[in-house]
Every structure is written in C-alpha cells, then in structure tokens.
Amino acid sequence: MSKTIFVSNRLPVTVKKEENTLSFHKSIGGLATGLQGYHEKSDSLWVGWTGLPDEVITDLDYQEIESTLKRHYNCVPINLTEAEIDKYYYGFSNNMIWPLFHYFSNLASHDVENWQAYKMVNQKFYNSIKELIEEDDIIWIHDYQLMLLPQMIREKHPKVKIGFFLHIPFPSYEIFRTIVWREELLEGVLGSDLIGFHTYDYVRHFLSSVRRILGCEHHLNTITYNGRYVKADVFPMGIDFNHFAAEYKDSSFKSQFKAIKSSLKDIKMILSIDRLDYTKGIPERIKAYRRFLELYPEFIGKVRLNLIVAPSREAVDSYKELLKEIQILVSEVNGELGTISWQPIFFFFQSFSQEELIAYYRNADVMLVTPLRDGMNLVVKEYIASRIDYEGMVVISETAGAASELGEYIIVNPNDLDEIAAGIKQALDMPVSEKRIINQTMCKRLKRYNVQFWAEDFMYNLSNLVTDPMQLTGQIDLDQNSKLIAESFSDAENRLLLLDYDGTLVGFKSVPEKAKPDKELKDLIQKLVDNRHNTVVIVSGRDHFTLEKFFGDLNVHLIASHGLWIKHPNTDWEMTLALNNDWKATVNHVLEVYADRMPGALIEEKDFSLAFHYRLCEPDLVATKLNEVKDALVSMTQTMTIGLQEGNKVIEMKDLRVNKGYGASVFLKNPKFDFIMSVGDDVTDEDLFDVLNEGSYGIKVGLGNSKANYRVRSWQSVRKLLNNLSSL
Numbered sequence: 001m002s003k004t005i006f007v008s009n010r011l012p013v014t015v016k017k018e019e020n021t022l023s024f025h026k027s028i029g030g031l032a033t034g035l036q037g038y039h040e041k042s043d044s045l046w047v048g049w050t051g052l053p054d055e056v057i058t059d060l061d062y063q064e065i066e067s068t069l070k071r072h073y074n075c076v077p078i079n080l081t082e083a084e085i086d087k088y089y090y091g092f093s094n095n096m097i098w099p100l101f102h103y104f105s106n107l108a109s110h111d112v113e114n115w116q117a118y119k120m121v122n123q124k125f126y127n128s129i130k131e132l133i134e135e136d137d138i139i140w141i142h143d144y145q146l147m148l149l150p151q152m153i154r155e156k157h158p159k160v161k162i163g164f165f166l167h168i169p170f171p172s173y174e175i176f177r178t179i180v181w182r183e184e185l186l187e188g189v190l191g192s193d194l195i196g197f198h199t200y201d202y203v204r205h206f207l208s209s210v211r212r213i214l215g216c217e218h219h220l221n222t223i224t225y226n227g228r229y230v231k232a233d234v235f236p237m238g239i240d241f242n243h244f245a246a247e248y249k250d251s252s253f254k255s256q257f258k259a260i261k262s263s264l265k266d267i268k269m270i271l272s273i274d275r276l277d278y279t280k281g282i283p284e285r286i287k288a289y290r291r292f293l294e295l296y297p298e299f300i301g302k303v304r305l306n307l308i309v310a311p312s313r314e315a316v317d318s319y320k321e322l323l324k325e326i327q328i329l330v331s332e333v334n335g336e337l338g339t340i341s342w343q344p345i346f347f348f349f350q351s352f353s354q355e356e357l358i359a360y361y362r363n364a365d366v367m368l369v370t371p372l373r374d375g376m377n378l379v380v381k382e383y384i385a386s387r388i389d390y391e392g393m394v395v396i397s398e399t400a401g402a403a404s405e406l407g408e409y410i411i412v413n414p415n416d417l418d419e420i421a422a423g424i425k426q427a428l429d430m431p432v433s434e435k436r437i438i439n440q441t442m443c444k445r446l447k448r449y450n451v452q453f454w455a456e457d458f459m460y461n462l463s464n465l466v467t468d469p470m471q472l473t474g475q476i477d478l479d480q481n482s483k484l485i486a487e488s489f490s491d492a493e494n495r496l497l498l499l500d501y502d503g504t505l506v507g508f509k510s511v512p513e514k515a516k517p518d519k520e521l522k523d524l525i526q527k528l529v530d531n532r533h534n535t536v537v538i539v540s541g542r543d544h545f546t547l548e549k550f551f552g553d554l555n556v557h558l559i560a561s562h563g564l565w566i567k568h569p570n571t572d573w574e575m576t577l578a579l580n581n582d583w584k585a586t587v588n589h590v591l592e593v594y595a596d597r598m599p600g601a602l603i604e605e606k607d608f609s610l611a612f613h614y615r616l617c618e619p620d621l622v623a624t625k626l627n628e629v630k631d632a633l634v635s636m637t638q639t640m641t642i643g644l645q646e647g648n649k650v651i652e653m654k655d656l657r658v659n660k661g662y663g664a665s666v667f668l669k670n671p672k673f674d675f676i677m678s679v680g681d682d683v684t685d686e687d688l689f690d691v692l693n694e695g696s697y698g699i700k701v702g703l704g705n706s707k708a709n710y711r712v713r714s715w716q717s718v719r720k721l722l723n724n725l726s727s728l
Contacts, residue, residue, distance in 0.1 A: 002134065002136035003045065003134070003137055004038060004045075004137070004140065004459075005044065005045050005047060005139045005140070006035055006038075006046045006047070006140050006142070007047045007048065007125060007129065007142065007149065008046070008048045009048060009049055009089070009093075009145040010027075010048050010049055011047075011049065011050060011051075011069070012026065012031070012035070012036070012048075012075070013027065013050075013069060013073050013075055014051060015077075016051075016052075017057070017061065022061060022064055024068055028354060031167070033239075033451055034237065034238075034455045035455050037452055037455070038455060039074065044074060045074055045075070045132060046075045047075070047076045047078060047132075048075070048077070049077070049080055050069075050079070052065075053082045054079050054081045054082070055082055057079070062077075062079070065077055076128065076129065076132070078125055080121065083117075084117055084121050087113060087114045087116075087118075088114070088118050088145070089145065091109070091111060091113075091114030091118075092111070095107075095108070095114070096109050096111070097144045098279075099279075100171065100175060101144065101168050101169055101170065101175075102171075102373040102374075103169075103171060103175060103373050104278060104279065104373075105175055107318065108178075108179075119148060122147075122148040122149050123152065126152040129153075130156065133153070133160060135160065137160050137161070138162075138163070138463060139160055139161070139162045139163070140163040140164075140459070141192070142164075142165050143167045143168070144166060144167075144168055147164075147185050147188045147189050148188035150164050150188060150189055150190070150191030150192040151187055151188045153191060154191035154192075155191070161193050161194075161465070162191060162193050162194075163192060163193065163195075163196065163459075164189055164192040164194070164195050164196070165235070165458065166375075167237070168375040169201075169202055169373055169374070169375050170197060170203075170205045170206045171205060172205050172208070173209045173212055176209045176213075183213060186209060186213060187214070190214075190216075190225045190230050193228075193229075193230060193231065193465050194231050194232075194458070194462045194465055195230065195231070196233060196235040196458055197232065197233075197235070198234070198237060198376045198401040199401050199404045200234050200404070201404070202234075202401075203221060203232050203234055206232055207223070207232060210223055210225075211619045215615070218232075221233055224703050226714065227479075227702060227703065227712075227714055229465075231461075231465060233461065235457055235458050235461075236376070236404070236405055236454070237454050238449045238450040238452075238454045239385060239446065239450060239451055240451050241385045242447075244361070244382050245443070247388075248355065252355070253355050253359060256356055257362060260359055260363045261363055267301075267303060267304050268299075268365040268428060269303075269360075269364045269365055270289070270304065270305045270306070270364070270366045270368050271306050271308075271360055271364035271366070271367050271368065271383070272285055272306070272307045272367075273310075273360070274308070275310040276311060276312040276313070276314060276319055276349075278318065278322055279373050279374065280371045280372070280374070281371050281397065282307075282309065282322075282326055283329055284370065284414060284420075285307075285368060285420070286305075286326065286333060287329065287417055288417045288424075289305050289421075290336075290337070291418060292420070292424045293333075293337055295418070295425075296421070299425075300342075300344075301339065301342045304342075304345070305345045305346070305368070306345075306360065307326075307330065307346065307348065308348045308350075308357075308360070309326065309348070311349065327347070330345050330347045357382070358382075358386045361387065361392075362386050362387060364387075364392060365427075366424060366427040367379075367380060367383040367384075367392060367393070367396075368395050368424065369397065370396070370400075370412065370420060371397055371399060372399060372415070376402050377400040377401060377402045378402070380400070380402050380406065381402060384442055384443060387439060390435065390436040390440050390443070391432055392435065393409070393428075393435050393438075394410065394427070395409070395410045395412060395420065395423040395424055395426075396409055396412070397411070397413065398412065398413060406442065408442060409438065409442075410427055475700065475706070475709060476711070477710075477711055477712075478699060478710050478711065478721060479713055482724055485677070485697055485710070485721075485725075486724065486728060489677075490728045491675075492675030494535070494672045494673050494674055495535065495673065495675040495676075495677070496535050496537070496667055496670075496673040496675065496677070497528065497535065497536045497537065497679075497722075498537050498539050499536065499538055499539065499678075499679050499718075500539055500660075500679060500680035500681060500685050500701075501547075501550075502540065502541070502648070503648055503682060503702070504679055504680055504681050505719070506715060508615065508649070511602065511613070511616070512542075517550050517551070521719070522554070524726065525556060527726045528722065528725075528726050529554055529556055535557065536556045536557065537558070537559060537664065537667060538551055538557070538559065539559040539664055539678075540562075541562045541611075542561070543561055543565075543606040543607055544561060544567065544573050544607070547560045548567070557569065559660070559663040559664060560573075561606055561608060561654070562609075562654060562660055562663065562684055563576060563658045563659050563660050563661070563687075564577065564607070564608055564609075564654075565607070566666070576662065576663055577657060577658055577662075579655050581608060583642050584610060586636065587610055587633065587636070587637070588603065588605070588610055590632055590633065590636065591603050591612050591629075591633075594628070594629045594632070598614060598617050598625055599618070599621075600614065601617050608654065608658075609652055609653060609654035609655075610652065611650050611652040612629065612652070613650045614626065614650070615649035626651075629651070630651065633653060637653070642654065642656070645659075645684060646682075647682045647684055660680075660684055660685060660688040661690055661691040662687070665691065668691060668692070676692060676695075676696035676697065677697040678696065678697070678698050678699065678708075680701065681701035681715070682704075685700075686706065686707055697709070697710055698710065699711065699712060699721075700712075
C-alpha cells in the first residue's frame with residue numbers, strides 16, 4: 001500500500017532539551033497546519049531536522065527522540081551537527097539562496113565549502129529516507145534547503161511521484177544565472193514531477209531559467225526533461241482561515257484585546273508584523289510612515305504605528321546592523337514628531353503567540369505590509385481573516401507574493417515612500433461601507449482557498465500527473481522492456497543495425513564539432529562489428545569527411561549527408577544521386593543575414609547542403625526570428641527541388657530527393673537480413689522509419705511524434721541497449 005512522505009528542513013514538532021529533559025510540542029501555522037490533515041489521517045511520514053544539534057544529544061536522547069517522534073507524531077528525525085547547521089543552513093541556504101532569491105545578490109556568498117555542505121546534507125536526508133521509500137509512494141519536498149533532494153531520489157527510485165514546493169520567490173533569469181551552481185540546483189529540482197510556486201511570476205522565472213540554462217523546452221508549463229514531463233504550476237498558499245476568524249471567549253484573549261483597545265483610545269492603529277529580515281523592508285516602512293506624517297500633518301496625534309518585529313538571527317552581523325538601524329529610526333521619529341501625550345511608533349522586538357497577534361489584528365485599522373520581496377506573506381491573510389467586522393484595510397507592496405491575490409486592496413511600490421504614505425492615507429480615509437464590501441469578498445475567497453485547500457490541490461495534481469511520456473505515445477518503452485528486442489536479436493542470423501549519430505549515439509553539444517565519439521562509443525561499435533552476424537551502418541546528417549574522421553578506422557558502413565554519400569568498408573565514398581550546388585550561394589547569403597541578426601547562430605556548409613544551427617541563440621530570440629528565417633527560405637526555394645528539413649536546434653537546406661530512407665535503401669532491399677533495427681532521434685530519421693520493412697524495429701530516441709514503434713528515453717539508453725545486445 002502506498003504512503004505519503006513529507007520532507008522539510010524542520011519537523012512539524014519542536015524538540016527542546018532543558019536540564020537533560022526532552023520536550024515535544026507541535027508547531028503551528030503555515031506548513032505544519034496545511035499538511036496536518038494529510039499527516040494525521042493518512043499513512044504518512046514526515047522527515048526533517050529536530051532543531052537540536054548532534055552535540056547536545058546523547059545516545060539515550062536520540063533513542064527517545066526517534067521513538068517518541070515515530071510513535072506519537074509519525075516523524076523521522078534527521079540529525080545535524082553544529083558544523084552542518086552552520087554551513088548548510090546558515091551558510092548556503094540563508095547566505096546564498098535566501099538573499100539571491102530575494103534579489104539581494106550583493107549579500108549572496110558563493111562559498112565552496114558551504115556548497116559542499118549543502119550537497120552533503122541533502123545526501124544525508126536521502127540516506128535517511130531511502131529505506132522508507134516504496135515504489136508507489138508519493139513524496140512532497142519543501143523549500144530551498146532541499147533543492148538537490150528530488151533528483152537524488154529520482155535516480156534511485158524512478159517510479160515514485162515526487163513533488164517540490166518553493167516557499168520563497170524564484171528570481172528572474174538574470175539574477176539566477178549568477179549562481180555558480182545554477183545547473184545543479186535546477187537539475188536537482190527537476191527530479192520532481194510537480195514543482196509548486198506561490199505566484200505565476202515565479203513559475204515564469206523558473207521556466208525561463210530552465211530553458212536558457214539547461215536548454216529544456218516547455219509547453220503549457222510542462223518541461224520536457226530527461227525523457228520525462230515535469231510540471232511547474234501556481235499554488236498560492238492559504239491560511240487556517242477558521243482559526244483566525246474564530247470567536248475567542250477565553251479570559252486571556254479578552255483581557256489582551258481590551259488592553260490594546262484601551263491603550264488606543266481614539267487613536268487609529270497602523271499595524272506592522274514581521275520577523276527581523278532585510279527582505280521585509282522595515283526601515284523603508286518606518287521612513288514611509290514618517291513621510292506620511294510629514295505630508296499629512298492632520299494625522300499627527302491621531303494615529304500610531306505598532307511595529308512588531310520577531311527576533312531572528314540577531315547574532316548575525318548583518319541582522320544586528322538591521323536591528324540597530326530600526327531602533328535608531330524609531331527613536332528619530334518618536335523624538336522628532338512625538339509629543340508628551342502621543343508617541344508615533346510603539347516598537348516591540350519580541351515574539352507573540354498567535355492569539356496575541358489576533359488581538360492586535362482585530363484592533364488594527366490598517367495593516368501595513370511592504371516587504372521589498374516576499375514569497376507569499378501570510379500575515380496579511382491572517383489580518384483579513386481576523387477582522388471579523390470587515391472594517392480593516394490593507395496596504396501591501398506589489399513585491400509581496402500575496403499581492404497577486406489581493407488586487408482589491410491598496411498596492412504600492414515598497415521603494416516609493418510618497419506612494420506608501422498616500423496609500424496609508426487612502427486606507428484611513430476609506431469609507432467603512434467600501435471596506436466591508438472588499439473584505440467580505442476577500443474573506444469568502446480566503447475561506448475557500450485556505451491552507452487545507454492548498455495542500456489538497458497540490459497533492460491531487462501530483463497524484464494524477466502522467467509524467468511518463470511513454471504512457472501517452474502508445475509505443476513500447478524499451479528502457480523497461482528490452483527483452484522484447486533481445487530475443488529477436490539473439491535468434492537472428494543476419495542483423496542490420498541502422499544508427500543515427502547526433503542525439504542517438506552521443507549527446508548534443510553547443511557546437512557540432514565538439515560532439516566527437518568517445519572511447520566508450522568506439523569500443524561499443526567495434527564490439528558490434530566484430531560479431532559476424534551484425535552489419536552496422538552509421539546513418540547521419542554529418543558530411544562524409546567528418547564521418548570518415550570519426551569512424552573510418554572501424555569496419556562499419558557509413559551514410560553521410562542524410563543519404564547523399566555512402567561508403568562500405570574498404571571502399572571509397574560514392575554519391576547516391578548526382579546533384580549541383582548552383583543554389584548554395586543565394587541561400588547562404590540569406591542565412592548569413594539572419595545569422596548576423598541572431599547572435600549565437602552559425603552556418604555549417606556541407607558538400608550539397610547548408611545547416612543553420614541556433615542552439616546557442618537566446619530562446620526568446622529564436623521564438624521571434626526562426627519562423628521568419630524559415631519563411632524566407634521556403635519562399636526562395638519553392639520552385640526548386642531544394643527544401644527545408646528541421647532537426648534538433650538546426651534547420652538544413654538540401655535536395656529533398658535525398659533522405660536517410662533513400663540512402664539506406666540499398667541495405668533494406670537485401671533479403672538476407674532477418675533482423676533490422678533503426679535508431680534515431682529527430683525529424684530526419686522519420687524518413688528511415690517510414691521505409692522500414694514489416695517486422696523491423698524502429699526506435700525513437702526521446703519525445704515527440706514518430707513513426708517508430710519503439711522508444712527509448714535518451715542517447716544513454718541507446719548505448720545501454722546496444723551494450724546489452726552486443727553481450728548476447
């Protein structure tokens with residue numbers, strides 16, 4: 001029976017050790033609340049760090065922690081040393097990923113030791129859960145501390161469903177590209193089947209980075225990667241709406257509520273709640289509040305900013321400096337604008353319980369949420385749900401993830417002090433009737449799209465994804481069913497193997513000249529050729545000089561230029577059709593014009609064809625210009641036998657009478673072959689699949705429509721298949 005495994009940096013249980021005594025308390029809010037229903041009602045496990053470093057835990061402590069977490073909370077603890085916490089968590093996660101993903105690239109530290117620790121701890125997480133994973137399990141991994149884990153799981157457990165959710169922003173390509181380990185991070189996340197983000201902007205940035213850095217195309221938010229489909233989508237996280245909208249009748253809440261209300265008297269409260277972090281824009285918020293009082297002096301003595309800042313990493317130098325800056329700004333505003341009977345800002349540098357915060361929410365006339373960059377910001381949703389009288393108003397920055405859902409409220413630029421000041425005034429002056437209409441509409445939305453809905457929506461989509469393209473093509477997957485072809489291969493007396501080169505026997509390179517056959521491939525081809533039952537033919541779009549250089553030392557048959565040239569072992573090259581090059585100069589001129597307009601494009605001149613490679617071009621530029629190139633070429637050659645043929649990141653102009661099927665016909669007409677196998681990866685190979693004899697094995701490499709009846713995922717799969725066949 002399948003189960004669900006949740007993985008996050010921290011467990012939903014807080015473990016503390018005081019005077020050699022361990023205590024366990026459920027965490028509240030956010031992720032823990034959202035997944036609580038799944039975790040408690042289903043067969044699930046939650047894997048994460050306890051929060052205690054190894055150095056303070058004895059063997060007996062660990063046994064108690066492991067036993068208690070498993071028995072009472074269905075949790076599996078990960079143990080981290082102080083050094084690992086320092087380098088993996090504080091170092092790489094919070095001193096590299098956190099600032100850079102929040103657009104503070106000047107604060108990002110590209111430290112190699114921190115990166116090594118990040119990899120090691122991700123591996124440690126995998127090692128702790130690998131024995132727990134079964135084939136039909138669903139695994140949901142959370143946040144930026146574990147971006148490498150999905151791929152680690154995928155490599156060893158290819159059939160499990162893996163989800164990943166990023167709870168912070170994903171930056172634009174121009175920011176993300178500056179990371180030294182950008183490919184590894186993207187490849188790690190792409191081990192998932194479903195990748196969730198809070199907003200569409202984050203999805204767009206992620207897709208752009210994947211496309212530009214890894215060269216992976218996407219359609220309707222679905223990425224084609226390593227023979228799989230990976231979906232990236234928007235799942236805005238909600239809150240436990242009923243918890244914040246509940247009627248609290250206990251005496252402690254009532255006394256807290258009354259104390260806040262009586263301290264205000266006739267003063268309007270503007271509320272700001274954040275943890276100490278440079279991404280929250282707290283200094284800018286204080287300056288904007290001062291600007292508000294300067295621009296609208298009629299509010300002096302009539303409003304108050306309750307500034308609540310929860311302690312966070314105050315031992316770190318940059319956070320110490322931030323706290324000092326906040327304290328100085330508060331003192332300046334209170335000193336310059338305050339009076340004997342009125343203090344503009346009440347500053348609280350402390351943590352409050354959720355009930356205490358709800359008491360503040362319900363007394364606040366305006367919620368001021370102006371982070372410089374924020375993944376979502378649930379505080380603003382908590383405030384809206386808490387104002388059960390519907391009379392509050394929100395001023396929120398456009399760079400908070402939640403702003404994409406809160407278009408009815410006052411949205412401001414967090415760097416524009418005058419705009420924030422005007423937003424505060426608008427919020428205070430807004431008629432109660434207008435506030436109620438906005439808040440009632442929003443509360444209905446937040447109540448429906450609560451944190452439970454968020455979790456269920458993600459899990460439903462993950463569970464129902466079809467991530468294996470082989471299930472959609474109707475073709476036989478030889479990666480999973482290689483025995484089907486092995487039996488026929490073993491029984492055959494005379495075998496014909498027609499093998500494409502680029503994308504089939506080797507991976508694609510940035511320029512064609514770099515895709516040379518390695519020793520492993522040469523040895524593999526030699527092993528196939530040494531078997532007297534095998535006739536091996538390399539059928540390529542490469543020119544015959546290149547194929548000669550690559551394979552001239554082996555006893556193989558070569559077909560070059562998509563069937564134009566043919567060479568049998570120990571013979572000279574022969575043309576299969578008499579052609580001329582009268583057209584090349586004109587077409588080459590057109591291609592040169594477009595190559596100049598498309599940086600990264602290159603023209604490859606072959607004997608009787610011209611290839612226009614655009615693998616190194618910017619994807620967005622290709623999307624804009626490529627159809628223009630093709631239209632120009634088709635227009636000028638429509639009365640000729642010359643035509644356009646598309647391949648992988650290349651278009652080639654050649655005589656359409658020549659193709660791989662035509663070139664291989666001399667072999668296909670030979671009746672002696674009782675086993676025929678053709679392997680190729682792109683459009684040019686379809687001509688060969690189309691003319692294969694009945695009972696032959698046409699094998700498509702990768703995704704895409706094909707006339708082949710079999711399929712493998714990659715060029716690595718082809719080599720594995722050929723190795724298996726050569727050993728029979």
